[in-house]
Amino acid sequence: MILIDKLNFGYSEQRILSISRMEVKESEHLLILGNSGSGKTTLLHILGGLLSPKEGRVIIGETDLYGLSGSQRDKYRGQNIGLVFQKAHLISALSVQDNLLLAQYLSGAAQDKGRVHEVLKELNLGDKLNKRVRQLSQGEQQRVTIARALLNRPRVILADEPTASLDDNNAAVVLNMLKAQAEKYQASLIIATHDQRVKDQFDLQLNLHAL
Amino acid sequence: MNLFSLSWNYIRSKPLNTVLNILLMSLGIAIILVLLLLNSQLEENLGKNKRGVDLVVGAKGSPLQLILANVYHIDFPTGNIKLTEAKALTRNRLIKSAIPLALGDNYRSFRIVGTNHDYVKLYQGEVDQGALWKNNLEVTVGANVAKRLGLKVGDDFFGAHGMSVSDLEHDEARYEVVGVLAAGNSVLDNLILTNIESVWKVHAHEEEEEHGHEEDPVLGSAYETGFPDGDEDAEITSMLIQFRSAMGAVQLPRMINANTNMQAASPAFETQRLFSLLGIGVNMIRSFAYIIIVIAGLSIFISLYNALKDRKYDLAIMRSLGASRSKLFVHVIIEGVIITLLGGLFGFVLGHALVEILAGYYEKSEEVGITGLVFVNQELIVLLLSIGVGVLSALLPAFNAYRTDISKVLAQD
Numbered sequence: 001m002i003l004i005d006k007l008n009f010g011y012s013e014q015r016i017l018s019i020s021r022m023e024v025k026e027s028e029h030l031l032i033l034g035n036s037g038s039g040k041t042t043l044l045h046i047l048g049g050l051l052s053p054k055e056g057r058v059i060i061g062e063t064d065l066y067g068l069s070g071s072q073r074d075k076y077r078g079q080n081i082g083l084v085f086q087k088a089h090l091i092s093a094l095s096v097q098d099n100l101l102l103a104q105y106l107s108g109a110a111q112d113k114g115r116v117h118e119v120l121k122e123l124n125l126g127d128k129l130n131k132r133v134r135q136l137s138q139g140e141q142q143r144v145t146i147a148r149a150l151l152n153r154p155r156v157i158l159a160d161e162p163t164a165s166l167d168d169n170n171a172a173v174v175l176n177m178l179k180a181q182a183e184k185y186q187a188s189l190i191i192a193t194h195d196q197r198v199k200d201q202f203d204l205q206l207n208l209h210a211l
Numbered sequence: 212m213n214l215f216s217l218s219w220n221y222i223r224s225k226p227l228n229t230v231l232n233i234l235l236m237s238l239g240i241a242i243i244l245v246l247l248l249l250n251s252q253l254e255e256n257l258g259k260n261k262r263g264v265d266l267v268v269g270a271k272g273s274p275l276q277l278i279l280a281n282v283y284h285i286d287f288p289t290g291n292i293k294l295t296e297a298k299a300l301t302r303n304r305l306i307k308s309a310i311p312l313a314l315g316d317n318y319r320s321f322r323i324v325g326t327n328h329d330y331v332k333l334y335q336g337e338v339d340q341g342a343l344w345k346n347n348l349e350v351t352v353g354a355n356v357a358k359r360l361g362l363k364v365g366d367d368f369f370g371a372h373g374m375s376v377s378d379l380e381h382d383e384a385r386y387e388v389v390g391v392l393a394a395g396n397s398v399l400d401n402l403i404l405t406n407i408e409s410v411w412k413v414h415a416h417e418e419e420e421e422h423g424h425e426e427d428p429v430l431g432s433a434y435e436t437g438f439p440d441g442d443e444d445a446e447i448t449s450m451l452i453q454f455r456s457a458m459g460a461v462q463l464p465r466m467i468n469a470n471t472n473m474q475a476a477s478p479a480f481e482t483q484r485l486f487s488l489l490g491i492g493v494n495m496i497r498s499f500a501y502i503i504i505v506i507a508g509l510s511i512f513i514s515l516y517n518a519l520k521d522r523k524y525d526l527a528i529m530r531s532l533g534a535s536r537s538k539l540f541v542h543v544i545i546e547g548v549i550i551t552l553l554g555g556l557f558g559f560v561l562g563h564a565l566v567e568i569l570a571g572y573y574e575k576s577e578e579v580g581i582t583g584l585v586f587v588n589q590e591l592i593v594l595l596l597s598i599g600v601g602v603l604s605a606l607l608p609a610f611n612a613y614r615t616d617i618s619k620v621l622a623q624d
Contacts, residue, residue: 041622050531051618071535078533085621089528093224094217101212107533111212148532160621 001026001188002047002156007056009039009046016054017043017208024188024204026155029179031199032192034208040192041160043208047190048158049077060156078107082149082187084178086161088141090133096120096144097129103148119147123177139170146174150181157182159191163198171197214538218546225518229550232511236554236600237561239504240593244562245569246497251587254486256580257283260398261478263333265459268292268300268309268467269449274476275485281312281449282478284322284398288314291446292473298438300467305459306452311438313410314448316370318386321356323370323403325410325447328435333451334397340364341390343404346428347412350386350405354394362388370413384413396580406431407439407447504600511550512604515543519608526612527620540613547605548598555597559590 004022017039024030034040045051047058049065058065060080068076077083090099100116120126123143128136136144142162149157159178163171175198182189191198199205222229261282269277270290279286294311301309310333313325324330328343331351341364343351352362362368366388386409392399408431433439438447452475454460460477467475519526526539534542567583 042618045618045622048531050621071537074530074533074535077531083531089524089621091525091528093220098212098220102217102529103532105212106529106538 001028001061002190003057003059004047005057005059007046007053007058009042009053009056019043019056022206024190026188027183027186028204029182029189029191029202031202031205032190032208033194033199033205034192035194038208040194040208044158044160044190044192047156048081048083049073075108078103079109079152080155082152082154082157084142084145084149084157084159084162086164088138088145090141090144090148092133095130095132096125096136099133099144100148100151103151107152109152115151119151120144122150122181123147139166139173142166142170142174143177146177146181150185153185153187155187157187157189159189161193161195162191163193163195168197171195175201214542214545215549218542218549221518221522221546222549225514228514228518232507232514232550233554233557235503235507235510236551236597237556237558239500239502239507240555240558240597241561241565242500242503243497243596244559244590244593245565246493246500247587247589248562248566248583248585249581250493251589252581252585256396257482257485259396260334261482263453264451264478265454266452266463266475266477267449268297268452268473268475271472271474274474275481277449277474277476278478278481280314281451282398284314284324284402288448289474291448293443294438294441294445294447295443296471296473297447297450300471300473301438301450303463303466305455305463307455308453309438310451311407311447312449312451313407313446315410316372316413318368318370318403319360321353321360321401321403323350323386323405323410325405325407327406327433327437330451331392331399331404334395334399336395336397336399337393339391339393341388343390343434344406344409344431345389345434346430347406347409348384348386349389349409349428350403351390351392352388352404353392353400353402355400356403357391362391364388364390384409406434408432408441411439411441411445504596507551507554508600508604511547511601512607515547515605515608516611519543519612523615523620526615527617530615530617531621536613536615539615540609543609543612544602544605547608548601551597551601551604555593559593 002024004019006021007019009017032040032043042051046053052066063076065073065076091102094102097113097116100119101111101113104111117126117129120129123146125140125143125147128140128144133141157178162178163174166174178189178191191202264282267277267281269281269288270292272289276286277289280288297311300306308329310326310329312330314322316323331343338351339354341351356362367385370384370386386405394400431439454463464475464477467473529539563583565583566581570581570583
């Protein structure tokens with residue numbers, strides 16, 4: 001599903017990392033491990049089409065991500081890649097529902113309130129529909145960002161430290177949701193983390209420190 | 212959800228900032244509109260009332276005053292001229308027609324003008340009720356006079372000496388209303404018209420004191436056209452002249468000003484001079500309005516610039532959700548334009564309301580024909596100006612939004 005080919009990248013000029021070849025298949029999960037500063041986030045951004053690599057290709061399905069033009073890549077990302085970040089970056093000027101409708105609008109998909117309700121219900125947020133973002137707790141906000149990432153039925157879900165700012169309880173809830181939803185949509189799930197609580201639950205692991 | 216409602220939601224989330232910016236913008240727009248409305252209405256009405264009058268001949272004095280008193284009836288007359296001299300002048304071959312005017316009295320601040328029927332024709336006045344005057348001491352009143360004073364055919368009144376209300380009444384000579392003119396948006400609306408001999412008669416009474424009071428009506432000698440018969444002391448205030456050819460404009464004023472005791476003034480030239488005098492003030496106020504608009508634009512720019520610093524995560528997230536760079540650019544521009552358009556709209560209402568309030572406050576404005584309820588084409592400029600200021604003030608913030616480096620912003624967690 002997602003294929004990395006002869007990738008060269010780095011945080012700075014001195015520390016270049018390279019991955020010659022790696023593949024994550026449909027419904028497979030990959031854990032990217034490493035301390036802060038090891039390049040986890042950079043790698044994740046490259047996989048998400050947010051940052052061009054120095055060399056190499058990222059192929060999702062049949063599409064060479066960096067063979068696309070800038071705006072084509074934006075559109076492709078909106079429709080096929082779901083992104084979850086450490087902090088729940090929601091648009092605070094909008095309600096929960098409008099945040100999700102915005103995601104549909106910006107990706108170029110049809111705005112479907114039924115789908116918005118469905119996803120929110122799956123993540124136990126059915127009653128938060130018209131709430132302002134600020135009225136939600138941290139854990140709830142993070143769940144809304146997961147809902148947003150899943151909304152367009154992405155083929156790849158990329159999560160950057162999704163549990164780092166959550167307590168044990170919420171972390172477990174969020175992690176289970178991510179796994180369950182990825183399986184439901186048969187998406188590849190890639191999580192970058194240094195969170196020890198996450199480590200044991202994934203078979204496929206990439207340790208950037210070991211490279 | 213679309214870019215418009217997205218921008219609108221951001222605007223709503225900062226109500227105080229938004230209100231301040233809208234108020235600033237609307238203030239500037241309102242001032243410009245007030246000037247625009249006053250200027251265009253003044254110009255239009257002054258232009259309309261001088262149509263058909265090539266030259267005004269009256270007593271020596273300020274030419275501008277001569278025009279204001281005899282064409283627009285808003286200033287005091289410069290004095291009188293001899294009827295015989297005036298008549299002699301009309302025999303000049305360059306003059307096509309001449310309408311005599313005799314001013315000097317008023318009735319409850321509306322001027323009584325002695326003239327002939329040509330004066331009504333000059334402004335294409337039409338009789339609404341009754342008829343035009345024929346006999347001495349018969350008057351035909353303008354539409355606004357009839358409305359404001361409640362005059363109708365058959366009513367009578369005493370004129371008062373001078374141009375303002377407080378002066379003494381001529382309680383010897385009683386004017387009778389024989390007709391009311393239809394409203395025509397010209398000076399006629401605010402005048403009381405009679406023949407010149409009536410005006411003489413009222414003043415003659417004053418001098419000779421006693422006479423037989425209830426006389427039979429005497430037919431005026433020149434009520435339809437031309438000059439009345441008068442003795443050698445008889446005077447009129449002025450005459451309105453139309454040239455036979457363009458040569459008149461070249462020769463007549465110089466000839467009259469140099470060779471006679473009278474003065475000739477051109478309404479076109481004098482009103483133009485008046486506007487250039489007014490223009491200095493108008494230009495200063497207008498510059499002031501533009502400065503306010505520039506400040507409004509600057510204020511919107513600063514608000515957007517600061518707001519977008521706080522919103523860089525929002526912008527990066529929008530990019531990660533599939534928004535292209537140009538979409539974000541447009542999103543920020545729309546935000547600026549919404550604010551300035553609202554300001555423009557509010558300023559539009561404010562400007563018209565201000566003119567209407569001012570017009571209601573000053574009675575004179577009705578005579579000049581000022582109202583806040585008309586719309587002129589130039590007001591479209593306000594629309595363009597609003598959009599322009601919005602785009603301009605949002606340009607740099609929008610460009611910053613366009614350049615957002617998603618990866619860098621998101622990595623700054």
